[in-house]
Amino acid sequence: MCGRYYRRSDKQRIAEAFHLGTLDDIPLEAxxxxxxxxxxxQPAIxxxxxxxxxxxxxxxWGMVPNFAKSLADFKGFSTINAKAETLLSKPLWRVPFHRRRCLIPADGFYEWKRLDEKTKQPYAFALRSGETFAFGGVWDAWKDPATEDWLQSFSIITTDPNELTATVHDRMPVILKPSDYDRWLDRADAEQPPTDLLRPYVAAEMTAHQVDPRVxxxxxxxxxLCAPWTCPPNSR
Structure with a gap:
């Protein structure tokens, strides 16, 4: 599961990292x-x-499918993550994965390691290079029948953990390499989605450290909040 992430990048840095061109017509502060x-x-590409x-x-963040009758339909049902293993088998994810894939800009994500029955320690994971990266995501657009307003929303895809994230959690978000962005975003071939990209990121290219539980x-x-943190003595 990926239930919290962070982004140091503002709109300009995102545009540069993902080669977006002019920002004049982007109605987003980011x-x-x-x-x-x-x-x-949140910004999505x-x-x-x-x-x-x-x-x-x-x-x-939290995909609302276009067939939903209301937001209440998904109360108590989380769509913030989509499991890579069920993207092709579950109707909720199948069409978005084939036709509506997106990139979610990030600089890192958090996971919690259970220390005992009452205590969990959060960790921050990022790329060793310090560069802004992208989660693989899927999106959909839903029209509110009451107001006729459109809501666009996304889910972050998760996969098996690599050797680093496995020390803290049993899932990790799909992180895409820049060389794969074009193929991930391509809408031309909806029949052959890029399932080969749904793999754990290389552990040696990532870092992890404890962060303040206030996150x-x-x-x-x-x-x-995303800086390295040392647990004070006798705090547990």
């Missing part, structure tokens, strides 16, 4: 955020249906 939680609006060029749009509260959101 300020850095160090404790990104589900249901918030996809190919424009008409031009085929990459575009950045604001989407809600567990979504009300905390400052730079220090």
């Amino acid at each position: 300020a850095p955020s160090y404790n990104i939680a589900p249901t918030t609006m 996809r190919n424009n249906r008409d031009t085929g060029e990459r575009e950045m749009v604001a989407m809600r 567990g509260s979504v009300s905390n959101n400052e730079l220090g």
Whole structure:
């Protein structure tokens, strides 16, 4: 599961990292955020249906499928993550995976390691290079029948852990290499989705460290949350 991530990059840095071109027509602030939680609006990158060029749009984290009658349909049912193993078998994910894939810009993600029955220690995972990267995601658009407003939303795909993340959690988000972005976003061949990219990222190219347990509260959101943290003596 990936239930929290962080992004140091603002709109300009995202545009540069993902070769988006001009930002004049992007209605999105995309300020850095160090404790990104589900249901918030976040930048996502996809190919424009008409031009085929990459575009950045604001989407809600937690996919609402186009067949939903209301947001209440998914109360108590989490769609923040989509398991790689069920993308082709479950109707909820099948069409988005074939036709609506996206990139979710990030600089790192958090996972919690259970220490005992009452205590979990959060860890931050990032690329050793320190570069902004992308989770593989799927998205959909839902029209609210009451207001006729459109809501675009996404899910982050998860897969088996690599050797590093396995020390903390049994899942990890799919992280894509820049060389695979074009193929991931391509809408031309909807019959052959890139299932070979749904693999664990190379552990040797990642880092991990403990972070302040305050990251567990979504009300905390400052730079220090993703910095290395040492547990104070006798705090457990």
